[in-house]
Amino acid sequence: MYIKIYKNGEHVLVAACDKEVLGRTLKHGKTVVEISRAFYEGEYVSEEEFKNALEEATTANLFGEKTINFAIKCGLIDPDSVIIIDGVPHAQIFRV
Numbered sequence: 001m002y003i004k005i006y007k008n009g010e011h012v013l014v015a016a017c018d019k020e021v022l023g024r025t026l027k028h029g030k031t032v033v034e035i036s037r038a039f040y041e042g043e044y045v046s047e048e049e050f051k052n053a054l055e056e057a058t059t060a061n062l063f064g065e066k067t068i069n070f071a072i073k074c075g076l077i078d079p080d081s082v083i084i085i086d087g088v089p090h091a092q093i094f095r096v
Contacts, residue, residue, distance in 0.1 A: 001067045003053055004042030014057040015040045016050060018064025026086035033085055035063050051076075060093035 002022055006013040017040045026033045040063070045053070047070055054060055054076050062068055062077070068089040071077045082091045 001045065001050055001064065001070070002041050002043065003045050003050060004040055005053060005057075011059065012057050014053050014060040015042075016053075016060065016062050016067050018066045019044065021064045021088050024088070026088055028085045031085075033090075035088075054093070057093060058095045062091050062093070063088055065089055 001016055001018055003014055003016040006015070017035050021035050022041055023037050024035050026035065043049075050067075050070065051074050054071060054074070060071075060076075062071060065088075068077070068082055068091055071091065071093075072079050072082075077091045077093060082089050084090070
């Protein structure tokens with residue numbers, strides 16, 4: 001999966017997606033979501049690197065079946081919090 005990490009003070013945002021959905025534009029009714037290369041395409045990482053990044057994140061924006069399933073397997077997101085946009089699983093993490 002691809003991840004890109006953004007840091008602002010103590011805030012850490014992890015943007016992550018499957019390679020298969022990188023660059024896609026998703027549509028749901030009048031809503032359009034772009035999984036842009038500029039935002040998501042950082043490094044292609046292993047599952048262990050992805051897990052470490054998510055554990056440090058204060059916020060995460062996740063797209064794709066592999067990305068979401070791995071985050072669920074690690075106990076980092078609840079399966080009930082996953083939504084499907086144009087056939088692609090999506091979830092967010094917010095730690096307050």
